[in-house]
Amino acid sequence: MKYNFRQIEKRWQIYWKKHNVFYTKESKKRKYYILNMFPYPSGTGLHVGHCLGYIASDVYARYKRAEGYNVLNPIGFDSFGLPAEQYAIQTGKHPCETILENSRRYEEQMNKIGLSFDWNRKLYTSNPNYYRWTQWMFIQIFNSWYDKNTEQAKPIDLLIKEFNKNGNNFINTNTTSNYKFDSKTWNKFNLHEKESILLDYRLAFLCNNIVNWCPDLGTVLANDEIKNGKSERGGYPVYKKKMLQWHIRISAYAERLIKGLNFIDCSQSLKKLQYNWIGKSIGISIFLKIVYPIGEINQIELFTSHPEMIFGMTFIILSPDHPLADKILHHKNGFTYFTQEFPAYKNTKNIYGIFTGNYALHPFISNKRIPIYVSNFFTINNKTQSIIGIPGYEEESRKFAKKLGIEIIKILDVNEKCMNSNFLNGLNIKEAKEKIIKILINNKIGEIKISYKIRDAIFSRQRYWGEPIPIYFKNKIPKAIPIDKLPIVLPKIENFHPKDGKSPLVRVQNWAWDERNMKIVSNILIDHKYVFPMETSTMPSWAGSSWYFLRYMDVDNNQFFIDKKKENYWKNVDLYIGGAEHSTGHLIYARFWHKFLLDRGWINTEEPFKKILNQGMILSYSAIILKVIGENTFISYGLKNKKHAYFSFQEIYVDLSLIKKNNELDINKFKKYRPEFYSSVFILERGSFFCKRKLEKMSKSKYNVINPDDICEKYGSDVFRIYEMFLGPINQSKPWEEKKINGIKNFINKFWSLFHKNKIFKVSEMNPTVQELKILHSTIKKIQNKMQSFSWNTSISLLMIMTNQLTVLKCNKRKILEPLVQLIAPFAPYISEELWCKMGKKKSIIFYNFPVFNPKYIVEKKITYPIMFNGKFKFSEKFNYNTSIGEIKNKILNHPKTKFFLKEKTLQKLILIPKKIINILFK
Structure with missing residues (x-):
């Protein structure tokens, strides 16, 4: 009988849907929460590169179910944001329509591949029932501040109480400002003055900032949305522009974001990306006098982690969003230059840097003046807001200095000894650093400081397709919409194209808040007494994607974003699978958002993800x-x-x-x-x-994508799934070569043939031989080990080997073939369901436990190691093939013969070449 995959796949798709096989609810079983980074539903659907992560997660979800876990494997759509809006503009349709059309296409493709998602938990970030809670969380962030003393977010009301009762001094622990006032002074402040102070504490706050502005897309872009000075989407030019924007004070969580990485199981490369993005540096802040004071400002603070290089300093750069930049330029030119747009990337025709006309005095060289520039040259790399230019030892500084003809000074010779200074000559770097720090602190012009590269996230987007920010402005003071009036629903408008840097919501006729009647009314009614203008910017797409994994636990709850009992059961994501391109932006935002919700007592876990697995790319x-x-x-x-x-x-x-x-x-x-x-x-x-x-x-922009529908139609979904998993290790990139799929097709046909004789299904009830049992149980054990280490390609190799061995033996015995079907089931669900049913099973194979190996039939392969002492052979020792290196070393070092040969000698090193030789060095 030929394997008719088209007929079989259609039958089991209907069965799974009819019987709701993949439905999940809380139970007494151990839980396992596996999650894919959910997709935004583009118009072209999935390509085979997308499918790699989905298939990998499905294989593991099916395996964990078979191990007896209650597995949560949900899916949804990241349906707000720029991609969806741009697709709608291109097609001339409204995003509401295109999102539903495209998501139906995705769902159809995912079901065809046989992904065991619980579609009962499907969510859309653009659904008002979902973003109601995103808006609620924003209001909570707005009404919170971060207490550095306890390292947690607290309600802003507690801070106001502190202001009222604290007495003479209250030190701001969030910003560089120190407020000093008594309770009487606080009470004398007017509303604007109080709100101005509170904005320096709120975790969501408004401020003017230099942003990445893309006129063609009509929106602000995050740093990770820009490649080589152009928008990642569309390749349009990006400019720097000063705008009033909402920000989220993620920088307050910098230290916790670093510490939390110790509790996440992920690759070292991912952790390194996160460390670098957060960018912790321990150094010293140096306070230099300004030659021409600006009002009361007579000094500038600069941070450096290399104070020993201070004699090589030849210039200072302030980034455009430095608090002093506008003032110092205004002081020179009489106007603020950086309110104009200018290119964001240094390779464009750009003003490289503007000399402010002011200088800072060198702390050690009398009368040496250091010129101060304002430039965006460094900010594109997400550097700090001020830079000490040391062109003799820093490549970026050298480029800047050469461009502007600034002096380049070398302060270390080839032996890394300090030169060009009276009191550092001959000191090494460590000694010079310690001496400089001591002098700066003693002279009260320096203090030890920890600096972070991470910047507060810009939260405003001047575009239509996003969550409305639930804020109205009462006499220019931002006020939160009452929580019981959420969601503030995005109005459906025909012309949602961005224009002139303003959000399309500016053109909405009914976008004002009636404070008395608690509802949205016509803009005509704005009187600034009872009716006030509403915020017209929308949230970035990362707002909805920063907490969606929590909503999956309790997707239908209309009373709160998650029920405590359900959160206590599912806790957090056990395995999170996604592309490495999300290793910084999305993961930083999601981890911050999670920690905030923990601080305020709404969830119980510090980190959202226990293990993160980045799949490689399909080339x-x-x-x-x-x-x-x-x-x-x-x-x-x-x-x-x-x-x-x-x-x-x-x-x-x-x-x-x-x-x-x-x-x-x-x-x-x-x-x-x-x-x-x-x-x-x-x-x-x-x-x-x-x-x-x-x-x-593989990318749509490069027109080199392969449609999985075509592969499934030609070869079948099981062949497609196995081929993707067989390409290589899941975390490595690998090329797509369709001609190699025929090998997988032949394997599936050979597997099918084990159960059929003369085109008739035939399974023997005879007892298996010892040889057959050894093949089965050794394969079970090996596959269990491989599955736990996510080595799916080698698991498939083992299945191929076993199939070949059973084919040679002409084995069709039930006690061998039944567990074999269970072994292949995570990889090939369709053929396994069909064969399971043919063998008389009444329920889906997904409800049966994974087979367990019997140690009786496991033959351990032995390896003999020659044991050498300083290169001379002394004895040999046998070990099981799978014995770990640590176990081997421990046994050899504690072996009686080793102790005898060493006696009074001093052990220097044990060299172990796996599966070859052990050499013990001593003196």
Whole structure:
């Protein structure tokens, strides 16, 4: 009987849906919460690169169910944000429509692949029932401050009480400002003065800031949304612009974000990315006098972790958002320059730096004046707000100095001894650093300080498709919408295109808050007595994606965002799978948001994710053709370095469907696909037009994606799933090569044949032989070990080996084949369900436990290690093949013969070459 995957897959898809097989609820079982980073529903659907993570999580979810766990494996859609809005603009449809259309397409594809998601828990971040709680959380963040003494967020009301009762001094623990006032003074402040002080404490606050502004997208962008000075989406130019924006004070949580990494099981590379993003530095703040004081400001604070380099300082840079930048430029020019737009990236035509006309005095060299510049040169790398320029030892500083003709001084010679200073000559770096710090502190112009690179997150977006920020402005003071009036629903408008840097909500006629009647009313009624304007910016997409994993635990709760009992049961995500591109932005935001909710007592865990697994990328060969810049002419790629080498070329990506064999472009198809090039001239090479093929990340922008529907239709979903898992280790990138799928297809057919004889299903009830039992139980044990270490490619290899061995033995015995079906079930759910049913089982295979190996049939492979002492053989010892290196070393060092040979000698080192030799060095 031939394996008819189309018929079988359709039947089991209907069965799973009808019987709600993947439904999950709380129980007395051990829980296991597995989660994918949820997708935003784009118009083109999934490609095979997306499927890698979904299939991997599904394999593990099915395995953990078989181990007896109550597995939560939910899915939803990150449906707010720029991608959805841009797709809607391109199609001319409203985002509400495109989101539903696209998500239906995703759901259809995911079900076809056989993913065991609990669709009962499906959520959309753009659903008012969901973002009601996102708005509620924003209000709580707005009404909270961070107490550095207890290291937790607290209600702002407690801070106000402290202001009222604290007496003479209250030191601001959040900002660089120190407020000193008594309770009488606080009570004498007017509302504006009080709110101005409170804004320096609130975890959500308004302030003017230099932002990344993209006119073409009409919105502010986060740093991680910009690549090489252009928007990651669309490739549009990005500029710096000063705007009044909402911010979230993530920097207050910097130390906890670092400490929390100790409790997350993830790769060292991911932790390093997080460490670098947070950017903790221990150094010293130096206070330098300004030559030309600006009002009461007569000094500038600079942080450095390398004070020993102070004699190499030749300039100072303030970033555009430094508190002193506007004042010092105003002092020079009579106007604030940085209110104008200017390019965000140094490779664009950019003013490299503006000399402020002011100087700081060097702390050790009399009358040496250090020029102060304002520049965005360093801020694009997310550096600190002020930079000490030491071009003799720092590459970025050297570039800046060369560009502006600034002096470059070397202060260390080749032996790293300090030079060019009277009191540091001959000291090494450590000695010089200690001496400089001591002098700065004694002279009261320096203090030890911990600095963090992480900056407060800009929370405003001047676009339509996002959560409305639940704020109205009463006499310019931000006030939270009453919680019982949430959600503030995003109004449906036809023209949602951004314009002139203003949110489309500016054009909404009914977007004012009636404080008496507690509702949204017409803007015409704004009188600033009872009716006030509402915030027109919307939230960034990361607002909704920073807590969605909590909502999955209790998706239908209309009373609160999560029930305490359900949160106590599921706690946090046991395994979080997603792409490495989210290792900084999303993970930082989600971890911050989680810690805040913990501080305020609404959840019980410090970290949202126990283990994070980043899947590698699927690589695909893209196709690139050459266009002559400035001309409507294309040339075949092989001619690039020949007679046409004098041309300048633009590389254009081409859809793979337009490529014939031998990397030849189908010119006629291309002209129809890209009508703007219909009249173009194509210069041929040997009578054909060839393109360049390049192996790179599978991406829609590179037109090199493979549709999983096509693969499933041609080979079946089980073959597709196994092939993706068999490509290589889950965390590594690997190329997509369709021709290799035939090997997986042959394996599935061979597996199917084990259960059939002469095209008839036939399983024997005879007892298996010892040899067959040994094959089975050794495979069970090995696969269990491989699954626990997420080594799915080697698990499949073991299944292939066992299938081959049973085929040679012509084994069709139930006691061997039943557990074999259970072993393959996580990888190939369709064929396993079909065979399980044929073997007389009444329920889905997902409800049966994973097979357990019998040690009686496990034959341990032995390895003999020769034991050498200073390179001379003394004795040998046998170990089981899978014995860990640590166990081997421990046994050898405590072996009686080792102790005898060493006697009074001193052990220096034990060298172990795995599975080869052990050499003990002594003297």
